[in-house]
Amino acid sequence: MPPIQNVGIIGAGTMGSGIAHVFARSGFNVILCDIEQSFLDKSLTRIRTNLGREAAKGKLTSEEVELATNRIQLTTDRSKLAVADFAVEAASERFEIKSDIFRWLDAILPPKAILATNTSSISVTKLAAQTGRPTQVIGMHFFNPVPVMALVEIIRGLQTDQATFDIVRDLSIQLGKTPIEVNDSPGFVSNRVLMPLINEAAFTVMEGVATAEAVDQVFQLGMAHPMGPLTLADFIGLDVCVDILRVLHQGLGDPKYRPCPLLVRMVDAGWLGRKSGRGFYSY
Ligand SMILES: NC(=O)c1ccc[n+]([C@@H]2O[C@H](COP(=O)([O-])OP(=O)(O)OC[C@H]3O[C@@H](n4cnc5c(N)ncnc54)[C@H](O)[C@@H]3O)[C@@H](O)[C@H]2O)c1
Numbered sequence: 001m002p003p004i005q006n007v008g009i010i011g012a013g014t015m016g017s018g019i020a021h022v023f024a025r026s027g028f029n030v031i032l033c034d035i036e037q038s039f040l041d042k043s044l045t046r047i048r049t050n051l052g053r054e055a056a057k058g059k060l061t062s063e064e065v066e067l068a069t070n071r072i073q074l075t076t077d078r079s080k081l082a083v084a085d086f087a088v089e090a091a092s093e094r095f096e097i098k099s100d101i102f103r104w105l106d107a108i109l110p111p112k113a114i115l116a117t118n119t120s121s122i123s124v125t126k127l128a129a130q131t132g133r134p135t136q137v138i139g140m141h142f143f144n145p146v147p148v149m150a151l152v153e154i155i156r157g158l159q160t161d162q163a164t165f166d167i168v169r170d171l172s173i174q175l176g177k178t179p180i181e182v183n184d185s186p187g188f189v190s191n192r193v194l195m196p197l198i199n200e201a202a203f204t205v206m207e208g209v210a211t212a213e214a215v216d217q218v219f220q221l222g223m224a225h226p227m228g229p230l231t232l233a234d235f236i237g238l239d240v241c242v243d244i245l246r247v248l249h250q251g252l253g254d255p256k257y258r259p260c261p262l263l264v265r266m267v268d269a270g271w272l273g274r275k276s277g278r279g280f281y282s283y
Helices: 014-025 037-056 062-070 078-083 095-108 124-128 162-174 190-206 212-222 229-236 238-252 261-268
Strands: 006-010 029-033 072-075 086-089 114-117 137-142 151-156 178-183
Touching: 006 014, 006 078, 006 095, 014 029, 014 037, 014 062, 014 137, 029 037, 029 078, 037 062, 037 072, 062 072, 072 078, 078 095, 086 095, 095 114, 095 124, 114 162, 124 137, 137 162, 151 162, 162 178, 190 212, 190 229, 190 238, 190 261, 212 229, 229 238, 238 261
Parallel strands: 006 029, 006 086, 029 072, 086 114, 114 137, 151 178
Antiparallel strands: 137 151
16 A cells, blocks of 8 residues: 555544644644534644644744644545545544444545544444445544543454554554554443543542542542543543443443443533533533
8 A cells, every 4th residue: 555645534623633733743644624614723723732832842843833734634525535545533422423424434535545433432343334445444542632642542343454454553653652452342441441430430429429639639649640530531521431431331231331420410511521611620
């Protein structure tokens, strides 16, 4: 396969913005696609700010910031993705949304292009089955904030072939990340282990065992976690946490994954964490 030059990114939220940032910084042309121009404009502002932060730390020159920004094309028109040799889907964590995206990506992108998903929990195998190229579909799971976190969890779907895996592993290294290989299973490794911790922390607050601050301090001071589970939940987004817990609950069929009613109520109230200004803490 010729080297990857043009990368399509679908979804310009928290993760899509970070993924666009790291690809552009590494010299790839990025076509960033979302459903509304205002989301794209907001995303570009965020990317500029974060690239500027890297420049302030001496990691990039101002010229490199300018070059990286200029490599990002914003669009609400999916046909613009026809030139992409690689795509990363980073849209909302709903199977219906992602399966629709995989169907149109399959129709629009060249037959050789690899289609990756940044899903936190949805079956890569099932998304691959929406396409006519299941051997070229893979999970490429970045962590928030993408420009900072070293890990990419690479998820092999049942039909993912070795060539696809090798390309995505090498690409992750090119982006300055450390790839870790896992097989397809609900929540993979990261969220299968992390979400029950966050959920149980929410149960302790709901049951009045401790305050959110106290729960977080137990993990920071007692287990040397850089941030407590509820601060982390606010950072991830409580809606994203509930969505992932539902996927784990449904996919693994074990009641231990049922979302804590307090988390569900907070999401119903629009308290989504940092992004909405209120979650377990106020921002
Ligand atoms: N937030 C995290 O910490 C985190 C970490 C790793 C992975 N993820 C995963 O990354 C994905 C995105 O999460 P996020 O936190 O960036 O969510 P987000 O809500 O910030 O962004 C999602 C974006 O997708 C867009 N979108 C929805 N439908 C679309 C469509 N049909 N076409 C194009 N764009 C569409 C939305 O408009 C929104 O801008 C999810 O699958 C999530 O599970 C999230």
